[in-house]
Amino acid sequence: MFPVSPNYGSGCPCFPTPCAQAVLGSTSTPVPCPALPACVPPGVLPLSRRPPAWGRAARQPPGLPLALARAFSNNKILVELDESSGVATMKFKSPPVNSLSLDFLTEFCISLEKLENNRACRGVILTSAIPKIFSSGLDITEMCGKSTEHYAEFWRAVQEMWLRVYGCNMVMIAAVNGSSPAGGCLIALSCDYRIMVDNPKFSIGLNETQLGIVAPFWFKDTFVNVVGQRIAERSLQLGALHPAPEALKLGVVDELVPEEKLQERAAAVMAQWLALPDHARQITKSMMRKTVLDRLISHREEDIQHFISFTSKESIQKSLRMYMEMLRKKSG
Numbered sequence: 001m002f003p004v005s006p007n008y009g010s011g012c013p014c015f016p017t018p019c020a021q022a023v024l025g026s027t028s029t030p031v032p033c034p035a036l037p038a039c040v041p042p043g044v045l046p047l048s049r050r051p052p053a054w055g056r057a058a059r060q061p062p063g064l065p066l067a068l069a070r071a072f073s074n075n076k077i078l079v080e081l082d083e084s085s086g087v088a089t090m091k092f093k094s095p096p097v098n099s100l101s102l103d104f105l106t107e108f109c110i111s112l113e114k115l116e117n118n119r120a121c122r123g124v125i126l127t128s129a130i131p132k133i134f135s136s137g138l139d140i141t142e143m144c145g146k147s148t149e150h151y152a153e154f155w156r157a158v159q160e161m162w163l164r165v166y167g168c169n170m171v172m173i174a175a176v177n178g179s180s181p182a183g184g185c186l187i188a189l190s191c192d193y194r195i196m197v198d199n200p201k202f203s204i205g206l207n208e209t210q211l212g213i214v215a216p217f218w219f220k221d222t223f224v225n226v227v228g229q230r231i232a233e234r235s236l237q238l239g240a241l242h243p244a245p246e247a248l249k250l251g252v253v254d255e256l257v258p259e260e261k262l263q264e265r266a267a268a269v270m271a272q273w274l275a276l277p278d279h280a281r282q283i284t285k286s287m288m289r290k291t292v293l294d295r296l297i298s299h300r301e302e303d304i305q306h307f308i309s310f311t312s313k314e315s316i317q318k319s320l321r322m323y324m325e326m327l328r329k330k331s332g
């Protein structure tokens with residue numbers, strides 16, 4: 001079996017079974033899957049793939065079953081598309097705490113890709129079906145006591161999720177209806193707008209240092225782009241989890257609403273954003289985010305190697321085990 005092109009990923013229509021062009025021949029020259037233009041890194045859609053649909057939702061592409069376009073759910077994420085507004089909702093439903101396991105991340109990327117390829121969809125609201133939890137962040141069990149191959153696969157999936165959300169042409173709104181530490185916070189930060197339930201019991205932040213681990217540079221870049229250098233520096237070093245009212249003050253989220261108004265408010269904000277011409281908004285978004293995206297894209301393999309060597313250290317494994325133990329004691 002030949003290795004596949006480095007451009008091959010869940011963005012390719014032939015995923016997870018690589019087509020002939022996605023497989024590297026004996027020349028070892030990378031041949032990208034034909035569905036992905038060579039200049040486009042995995043996870044980042046070229047602007048030309050999304051036709052402008054300003055003012056109305058575009059028509060359903062022929063051949064796609066209507067039911068699929070309206071709602072689909074594999075296992076951990078429920079996706080509903082309202083074709084009249086062009087807005088989809090992705091509801092995380094992976095009990096107990098929507099942790100970002102390899103399976104979750106894979107399903108997330110496939111679901112988002114389906115929406116990206118559906119011309120009827122122009123915006124996505126991310127929210128949770130689990131009471132009180134948006135997402136508990138990366139699934140710590142994926143980082144404990146596993147093989148280096150597993151760490152590499154897991155980290156590539158984390159990178160892929162971020163590249164897809166941060167580089168997404170559609171309007172992305174996070175409707176944060178519960179706690180959102182670390183990787184959960186990253187998902188929200190990667191959206192265009194964040195609305196959180198006004199409840200001080202729900203907190204959000206990049207708390208990696210509390211686990212004895214370090215938020216990677218692209219987590220940090222995303223955070224800095226939202227709240228600025230000073231707030232990000234203090235919050236990151238302290239591994240702070242900000243209760244909702246504090247998160248609003250610091251700019252981690254854009255607004256707070258009562259729980260019962262969250263979905264209605266997210267739909268209203270989405271309508272405001274969709275009132276703009278798609279092409280102008282998309283080019284502006286891409287211009288604002290390109291430098292940060294490019295940094296990971298050009299250092300992707302290096303970043304995976306960093307993750308593997310960092311995570312494999314006995315001291316890090318010990319910290320993660322102790323943290324899991326602390327969570328278990330608290331819950332049990």
Ligand SMILES: CCCCCCCCCC/C=C\CC(=O)SCCNC(=O)CCNC(=O)[C@H](O)C(C)(C)COP(=O)(O)OP(=O)(O)OC[C@H]1O[C@@H](n2cnc3c(N)ncnc32)[C@H](O)[C@@H]1OP(=O)(O)O
Nearest residue numbers: 096099136137138139140141179181182183310327328331
């Ligand atoms: C030089 C630089 C090199 C770069 C190296 C890179 C290093 C890695 C960077 C990693 C980046 C991001 C990391 C993360 O995202 S780590 C995850 C951080 N998340 C947390 O800290 C949250 C932990 N969870 C909680 O605080 C709480 O669970 C909650 C979310 C507030 C919910 O509270 P609850 O009371 O409702 O539920 P609880 O009883 O605590 O939990 C229920 C069960 O779920 C288990 N669990 C919770 N969170 C996780 C998780 N993130 N992963 C796996 N499992 C989790 C918990 O243990 C309970 O299980 P059980 O019922 O006891 O079996």
